Amino acid sequence: MSSVTAMSLDRAGFGADVFDAFIAGRKEPAWMLDARRAAFEQYLNLLADDLDPEEWKRVDLRVFNAAKFRPLNAAGQESGKPAAMTLLRDQAEYGGSIAHVDGHTAHCHLTPEIAAQGVLFGDLATLLAEHPERLRPYFMSQAVRPGTDRLSAWHAAFWTSGTLLFVPRGVEVELPLHSLISHTQNGVADFGHTLIILEDEARATLLEETASADPNAAGLHVGCVELIVGRHANLRYVQLQNWNQQTWHFAHQAGNVDAAGSLQWTVVGLGSRLAHIHQDVNLNGRAATAEVNGVTFTSDRQKISYYTQQHHRQQGTRSDLLYKEVLRDDSRVIWRGMIKVDPAGQQTDGYQRSDALMLSDSARCDSIPGLEIEADDVRCTHGATTGRVDKDQVFYCMSRGLSRQEAMHIIVEGFFQQVYDRIPIEVVRETLSRTVQGKLGIEAVA
Amino acid sequence: MSSVLKISDLHVSVGETPILKGVNIEIRQGEIHALMGPNGSGKSTLAYALAGHPNYHVTDGSIEIDGVNITEMEADERARLGMFLAFQYPVVIPGVKVADFLRHAISNIRNPERKEGEGLIGMREFRKEIRERMDELGMDPEFARRYLNDGFSGGEKKRMEILQMAMLQPRFAILDETDSGLDSDAVRVVSEGLARLSGPQMGVLIITHHERLLEFNPPQFTHVMLGGRIVETGDASLAHDLHANGYATVRQRHPDAAAENARAEQPTTV
Ligand SMILES: Nc1ncnc2c1ncn2[C@@H]1O[C@H](COP(=O)(O)OP(=O)(O)O)[C@@H](O)[C@H]1O
Ligand SMILES: [Mg+2]
Numbered sequence: 001m002s003s004v005t006a007m008s009l010d011r012a013g014f015g016a017d018v019f020d021a022f023i024a025g026r027k028e029p030a031w032m033l034d035a036r037r038a039a040f041e042q043y044l045n046l047l048a049d050d051l052d053p054e055e056w057k058r059v060d061l062r063v064f065n066a067a068k069f070r071p072l073n074a075a076g077q078e079s080g081k082p083a084a085m086t087l088l089r090d091q092a093e094y095g096g097s098i099a100h101v102d103g104h105t106a107h108c109h110l111t112p113e114i115a116a117q118g119v120l121f122g123d124l125a126t127l128l129a130e131h132p133e134r135l136r137p138y139f140m141s142q143a144v145r146p147g148t149d150r151l152s153a154w155h156a157a158f159w160t161s162g163t164l165l166f167v168p169r170g171v172e173v174e175l176p177l178h179s180l181i182s183h184t185q186n187g188v189a190d191f192g193h194t195l196i197i198l199e200d201e202a203r204a205t206l207l208e209e210t211a212s213a214d215p216n217a218a219g220l221h222v223g224c225v226e227l228i229v230g231r232h233a234n235l236r237y238v239q240l241q242n243w244n245q246q247t248w249h250f251a252h253q254a255g256n257v258d259a260a261g262s263l264q265w266t267v268v269g270l271g272s273r274l275a276h277i278h279q280d281v282n283l284n285g286r287a288a289t290a291e292v293n294g295v296t297f298t299s300d301r302q303k304i305s306y307y308t309q310q311h312h313r314q315q316g317t318r319s320d321l322l323y324k325e326v327l328r329d330d331s332r333v334i335w336r337g338m339i340k341v342d343p344a345g346q347q348t349d350g351y352q353r354s355d356a357l358m359l360s361d362s363a364r365c366d367s368i369p370g371l372e373i374e375a376d377d378v379r380c381t382h383g384a385t386t387g388r389v390d391k392d393q394v395f396y397c398m399s400r401g402l403s404r405q406e407a408m409h410i411i412v413e414g415f416f417q418q419v420y421d422r423i424p425i426e427v428v429r430e431t432l433s434r435t436v437q438g439k440l441g442i443e444a445v446a
Numbered sequence: 447m448s449s450v451l452k453i454s455d456l457h458v459s460v461g462e463t464p465i466l467k468g469v470n471i472e473i474r475q476g477e478i479h480a481l482m483g484p485n486g487s488g489k490s491t492l493a494y495a496l497a498g499h500p501n502y503h504v505t506d507g508s509i510e511i512d513g514v515n516i517t518e519m520e521a522d523e524r525a526r527l528g529m530f531l532a533f534q535y536p537v538v539i540p541g542v543k544v545a546d547f548l549r550h551a552i553s554n555i556r557n558p559e560r561k562e563g564e565g566l567i568g569m570r571e572f573r574k575e576i577r578e579r580m581d582e583l584g585m586d587p588e589f590a591r592r593y594l595n596d597g598f599s600g601g602e603k604k605r606m607e608i609l610q611m612a613m614l615q616p617r618f619a620i621l622d623e624t625d626s627g628l629d630s631d632a633v634r635v636v637s638e639g640l641a642r643l644s645g646p647q648m649g650v651l652i653i654t655h656h657e658r659l660l661e662f663n664p665p666q667f668t669h670v671m672l673g674g675r676i677v678e679t680g681d682a683s684l685a686h687d688l689h690a691n692g693y694a695t696v697r698q699r700h701p702d703a704a705a706e707n708a709r710a711e712q713p714t715t716v
Binding site: 396441 | 498500520524530536537542546547548550554555558614
């Protein structure tokens with residue numbers, strides 16, 4: 001299939017002219033520009049390589065044309081475009097917030113009390129330039145590396161704006177922080193990057209969302225999320241992807257958890273035309289734990305694909321992944337999951353499960369769990385189900401006076417409730433519940 | 447004026463297989479009817495057909511409430527007209543809290559014109575009501591926060607059916623073996639619960655194999671089903687007699703229906 005094969009630069013559409021124009025406008029330190037140039041070289045070389053078929057063979061990229069998208073010199077707000085609607089920002093009290101518009105940081109704020117504790121939060125490029133010795137060792141060198149594949153290299157060459165959160169050792173940030181990645185203009189290519197570093201014993205929560213201001217404007221997001229969780233640190237990170245249905249979303253996302261650290265990571269996929277997320281959880285230190293929650297609700301002709309990996313590299317580590325998908329209309333979801341246990345990963349406790357609920361005959365879901373275990377004393381379980389709304393459940397609800405439609409809706413909400421129950425942040429649970437209700441109510445469910 | 451549920455010459459098929467072959471029963475509000483019969487005789491089929499299960503096709507005859515033909519109505523419309531079925535096998539609905547489910551149900555039953563998205567019954571009023579009903583049934587208030595029938599024991603599920611009946615206050619209630627598979631304490635709770643709820647406002651059809659439920663709720667009428675037909679109707683003493691002596695004499699009196707029932711029992715009964 002063409003999607004996994006090598007690609008000519010003509011088809012990829014991001015040649016040296018585009019790159020030169022892009023970096024010409026950037027006032028960045030030499031090391032950053034050098035890294036971009038090196039990544040661009042890698043990108044050109046990687047275009048000639050096939051994408052990993054395990055990861056990509058079910059993702060059809062034939063109609064994707066990158067040449068239709070370009071990094072933009074100015075954010076839409078400056079050109080008078082309306083701002084994107086956010087689902088989360090006005091729903092809770094935040095300790096800080098940042099907003100990116102069309103690949104440019106438009107606004108950024110951190111309460112002085114939190115800043116006074118040495119927390120860094122704001123525009124990635126600015127903070128990287130200001131604190132290179134502290135931050136550079138983390139940037140695209142531990143969790144996601146530029147040379148992983150075509151997309152990571154593409155991102156490393158062109159990363160536009162980004163959110164950085166750095167929490168020093170022992171600092172606990174109680175209030176959540178908010179990050180918005182938004183598009184306002186047709187044809188925008190944004191390469192947003194999120195880098196979170198929690199030093200040992202630090203705690204923080206970041207709620208991030210993506211949104212489009214214009215439901216009809218086509219957009220491209222080639223993103224990267226890097227979560228670095230130190231020893232005994234605890235990070236709660238949510239990314240709520242809510243692009244319009246004209247947006248392509250590709251992302252490498254990885255979380256590294258050190259000894260006795262814990263990561264609670266929630267991935268929500270509601271929007272986009274086609275999304276592919278490569279999500280890695282690396283349990284790098286003894287007794288590190290990760291809980292991964294997925295909430296996906298597709299409709300129309302949307303396609304959302306996940307490639308998830310829970311990598312147990314040390315003793316006594318625990319991972320627990322639960323993805324729930326609801327599919328309407330002609331939409332499609334792909335989940336390819338893997339639990340990997342290294343020889344050092346004795347007494348691993350690994351769990352992964354994906355449950356899909358199909359609301360129409362023409363929706364399609366592929367869920368493929370997998371295990372690769374090289375230690376002998378482990379407990380790993382996996383499972384995947386796909387099914388339709390149970391007719392007996394519908395009848396039972398109707399026999400209590402609920403209309404067919406209301407019965408379907410309550411059953412779907414109940415289906416998601418099981419993953420909401422694992423999300424430790426009330427505003428996220430409530431927002432998801434409300435948003436899912438909204439998406440259910442768009443039109444009659446089959 | 448008291449309402450009447452009238453079942454006339456009801457024929458019901460599952461798929462291509464005819465199960466009920468002309469059932470006639472008339473139930474008035476305030477009456478208690480017992481429906482008995484051996485396994486596979488069609489009791490649950492009648493219950494599902496009355497509630498409007500889409501797999502149970504009425505091929506002939508009719509079901510009416512006060513002269514309104516409900517045979518073609520969907521289950522939710524029937525429920526809003528006051529029909530209630532306590533399921534023999536209550537369904538698990540994961541992730542849906544008992545309280546949320548019942549609040550939706552009650553809002554529709556009390557406001558039959560309600561459309562989805564329109565207001566639900568007030569939270570305070572509802573909470574007070576569910577707490578009182580649960581208390582009467584000796585249920586832990588914690589139950590309201592559990593997911594509907596998820597992980598419930600057999601007895602808890604049956605009690606949940608009675609709780610729903612208590613909340614929805616139907617005009618006509620069908621209890622399909624609500625007393626089966628329960629220990630004697632649970633049977634007592636369910637029996638007393640029903641006795642408290644039934645009254646001049648409720649017509650009840652009790653499907654049972656046991657005596658306890660009928661002791662607490664003595665029927666005015668007992669119907670015996672065999673091979674998809676009501677073959678005998680009597681008073682409470684008929685139920686008593688069947689409990690004491692089984693169905694052998696009924697089979698002897700109705701050999702044709704008994705033969706049909708025997709055929710029906712060949713496949714595994716539901
Ligand atoms: N859903 C169904 N699918 C197939 N056969 C059914 C179904 N429901 C009932 N039957 C058949 O109808 C007959 C009557 O069953 P049922 O009404 O459950 O009897 P009872 O409740 O008196 O034991 C049985 O032969 C049973 O196998
Ligand atoms: Mg039965």
